[in-house]
Amino acid sequence: MSLFVVNRYLGEEENGSISKESRSQALLAKLQQKAKEKQRQSLTEETQKPPKERTQKDVKKKRKADKDSSQEPEHNKKRKSEAAAVIVSEKDNHDEPVEEEEEKKKKQTSANEKRKKKKDQSGISVKSLPDTPVTGRAGLEETGGGEEKTETENIAPEQTAEKTPAPTGFTVLGGFDNKPVQKVHRVLPQWLAQPDVIHRDIKGHLVNISEIHGLSALLVKKLQNNGIQNFFPVQAEVIPAVLESAQQGLLIGRGGYKPRDICVSAPTGSGKTLAFVIPVIQVLMERVVCEVRALAVLPTKELAQQVCKVFASYAEGTSLKVVMLAGQKSFAAEQSCLSELRGGMRRSLADIVVATPGRLVDHINKNSGFSLEHLRFLIIDEADRMIDSMHQSWLSQVVKAVYRPGSGQEAMSIFRRAEPAHVTAASLSPPQMPLQKLLFSATLTQNPEKLQQLGLHQPRLFSSIHSQSSTSAPPAARQTPPHTQGCFNFPEGLTEYYVPCTLSKKPLLILHFILRMKLSPILCFTNSREAAHRLFLLVRLFGGVQAAEFSSRLSPAERKKTLKEFEQGKIQLMISTDAAARGIDINGVKCVVNYDAPQYIRTYIHRIGRTARAGKTGLAFTFLLGVQEKNFLQMVVEAGTPGIQKQIVKPESLKGMEARYEQTLQELANVIKDEKTR
Numbered sequence: 278m279s280l281f282v283v284n285r286y287l288g289e290e291e292n293g294s295i296s297k298e299s300r301s302q303a304l305l306a307k308l309q310q311k312a313k314e315k316q317r318q319s320l321t322e323e324t325q326k327p328p329k330e331r332t333q334k335d336v337k338k339k340r341k342a343d344k345d346s347s348q349e350p351e352h353n354k355k356r357k358s359e360a361a362a363v364i365v366s367e368k369d370n371h372d373e374p375v376e377e378e379e380e381k382k383k384k385q386t387s388a389n390e391k392r393k394k395k396k397d398q399s400g401i402s403v404k405s406l407p408d409t410p411v412t413g414r415a416g417l418e419e420t421g422g423g424e425e426k427t428e429t430e431n432i433a434p435e436q437t438a439e440k441t442p443a444p445t446g447f448t449v450l451g452g453f454d455n456k457p458v459q460k461v462h463r464v465l466p467q468w469l470a471q472p473d474v475i476h477r478d479i480k481g482h483l484v485n486i487s488e489i490h491g492l493s494a495l496l497v498k499k500l501q502n503n504g505i506q507n508f509f510p511v512q513a514e515v516i517p518a519v520l521e522s523a524q525q526g527l528l529i530g531r532g533g534y535k536p537r538d539i540c541v542s543a544p545t546g547s548g549k550t551l552a553f554v555i556p557v558i559q560v561l562m563e564r565v566v567c568e569v570r571a572l573a574v575l576p577t578k579e580l581a582q583q584v585c586k587v588f589a590s591y592a593e594g595t596s597l598k599v600v601m602l603a604g605q606k607s608f609a610a611e612q613s614c615l616s617e618l619r620g621g622m623r624r625s626l627a628d629i630v631v632a633t634p635g636r637l638v639d640h641i642n643k644n645s646g647f648s649l650e651h652l653r654f655l656i657i658d659e660a661d662r663m664i665d666s667m668h669q670s671w672l673s674q675v676v677k678a679v680y681r682p683g684s685g686q687e688a689m690s691i692f693r694r695a696e697p698a699h700v701t702a703a704s705l706s707p708p709q710m711p712l713q714k715l716l717f718s719a720t721l722t723q724n725p726e727k728l729q730q731l732g733l734h735q736p737r738l739f740s741s742i743h744s745q746s747s748t749s750a751p752p753a754a755r756q757t758p759p760h761t762q763g764c765f766n767f768p769e770g771l772t773e774y775y776v777p778c779t780l781s782k783k784p785l786l787i788l789h790f791i792l793r794m795k796l797s798p799i800l801c802f803t804n805s806r807e808a809a810h811r812l813f814l815l816v817r818l819f820g821g822v823q824a825a826e827f828s829s830r831l832s833p834a835e836r837k838k839t840l841k842e843f844e845q846g847k848i849q850l851m852i853s854t855d856a857a858a859r860g861i862d863i864n865g866v867k868c869v870v871n872y873d874a875p876q877y878i879r880t881y882i883h884r885i886g887r888t889a890r891a892g893k894t895g896l897a898f899t900f901l902l903g904v905q906e907k908n909f910l911q912m913v914v915e916a917g918t919p920g921i922q923k924q925i926v927k928p929e930s931l932k933g934m935e936a937r938y939e940q941t942l943q944e945l946a947n948v949i950k951d952e953k954t955r
């Protein structure tokens with residue numbers, strides 16, 4: 278039972294037996310009639326006086342007339358509109374005679390009604406179309422045929438009758454279908470859109486280490502002892518920028534302002550590690566009191582180990598101490614490396630800490646001897662990975678630990694740090710140790726929302742994405758970035774191939790690459806730990822290849838040993854999961870094989886970036902099944918690859934190994950069964 282009954286006023290026919298449909302038609306016709314009369318009245322008035330005499334009074338009168346007419350009974354209106362029509366015809370004798378005009382309007386009205394009836398039956402929603410277009414062609418004749426064009430002049434004739442005329446002074450909505458939709462282009466923040474350009478071509482843009490001012494003789498000597506005579510482009514750009522931000526010493530940046538945070542997006546193997554190790558050691562080596570002033574956070578133990586080794590190597594000969602928090606040792610052992618109690622006072626035993634997020638958070642929360650109140654540099658390597666995996670919200674815990682009010686005198690000291698707010702005279706008066714963030718990645722996200730999480734202060738971006746390869750510009754020159762080719766960096770010396778294959782032939786292909794094409798040492802990536810293990814077992818059973826697996830199936834010590842043997846050339850084929858994809862710096866990798874095609878472009882970039890490092894050349898092959906080809910190639914091309922070639926391996930070149938391969942598959946099935954039972 279309907280709760281509310283709404284009775285619509287339908288005029289005199291209210292109680293008649295007319296059907297709903299025709300009632301609404303009749304109502305519609307009436308409304309149109311009224312609209313027509315109103316327009317006629319307004320036209321009549323308008324044509325009676327020259328425009329300049331029309332005053333507010335007229336407008337009010339017109340409005341009043343409109344109002345009255347809407348309340349006036351029907352028969353009066355009809356008479357008025359006929360009278361108005363007569364006035365118009367006597368006044369402007371060049372108009373068509375009234376009867377014909379009336380006839381025309383009637384025809385138009387009935388034509389409209391017919392059309393509406395037809396549309397009603399077709400179910401399409403009906404717009405209430407007044408049938409005497411004011412600005413249409415007919416409207417032009419009524420007003421004596423002015424010269425100006427109206428919008429119906431430009432519409433195709435069949436549309437003129439359809440076009441809804443605008444009542445005087447109103448805009449008729451609609452017509453969206455013929456407006457082209459404007460494409461929205463993402464507008465990057467200024468600092469992202471106009472980075473400082475880093476050249477991709479390392480060999481063509483080396484800068485002698487003596488050209489970089491501000492480096493101590495000790496560091497220069499250490500670089501030369503390590504065989505480094507020239508800085509790579511990313512180092513030549515970033516090292517001076519970091520040194521400049523610490524020119525006034527540790528306390529505050531130039532002019533009292535906080536130094537700008539720095540983001541670096543440069544290809545894999547372009548030397549980003551030294552780009553932060555050298556300036557941080559240079560700035561901290563003059564320190565007097567040992568406190569944790571530099572913290573480098575990396576995603577994996579291996580990377581933390583690798584960076585800690587580089588820091589320790591260049592801190593040798595200085596009083597700086599480097600400590601790693603990555604779970605290689607027990608929590609207690611790490612705790613004793615960080616600080617000690619002497620005479621009832623806490624003394625820090627570390628200047629530079631290299632950590633993985635998990636262990637770092639543990640020490641912040643459970644180790645009272647670990648203080649970050651003097652932290653000056655926060656280095657986030659593989660920054661895009663660290664942003665994505667902000668587990669345990671490690672960054673907010675670091676920032677909280679940095680600005681945590683100290684106890685006792687520390688809380689009162691003029692060096693007490695307050696979280697940066699707006700830059701005002703007051704916020705700058707006590708000299709404070711600023712916290713400067715340094716971000717590094719070969720696939721740094723350009724997504725402002727993601728970067729927002731890092732709370733960067735007036736960030737400055739150094740990027741090689743915009744640079745043209747092998748230009749003849751002077752080494753340290755910065756070009757205004759040309760059009761961005763793609764959104765990722767590819768090492769200059771890398772050649773990429775894809776190999777069409779079938780699932781069953783993939784193991785034979787990798788054996789063919791080693792035994793026939795002699796491409797070893799090969800770093801081979803699979804998409805899972807199990808696939809890496811199975812392939813490792815199969816290659817070992819096939820024989821003739823020194824192979825090893827590298828995944829979380831191995832203990833950290835076993836992984837470290839495997840990396841070392843691979844680097845020493847004792848292993849021809851290292852079968853790895855993506856644990857070794859990011860940042861791992863293994864000298865001498867000639868060839869990377871994506872045994873399983875990577876699902877994400879960042880994974881691809883970091884995998885192939887294990888070769889062609891430090892300006893050397895390298896090869897990258899990706900085995901592709903038929904169904905993967907189209908999407909993979911599209912992904913790589915969109916990322917801005919300089920070019921990927923098709924490498925076909927003929928089935929006959931695999932023929933000689935098939936018999937042995939079949940036998941190996943049998944043995945493999947037994948080995949896997951044994952493992953499962955163990």
Ligand SMILES: Nc1ncnc2c1ncn2[C@@H]1O[C@H](COP(=O)(O)OP(=O)(O)OP(=O)(O)O)[C@@H](O)[C@H]1O
Nearest residue numbers: 505507508509545546547548549550719860862891
């Ligand atoms: N100026 C230099 N001269 C010669 N070799 C260098 C120089 N700088 C770095 N290298 C070497 O280049 C290799 C790659 O350096 P590094 O690991 O810092 O690259 P990366 O940009 O961090 O790579 P990824 O993005 O993969 O982490 C290292 O073996 C390093 O010793």
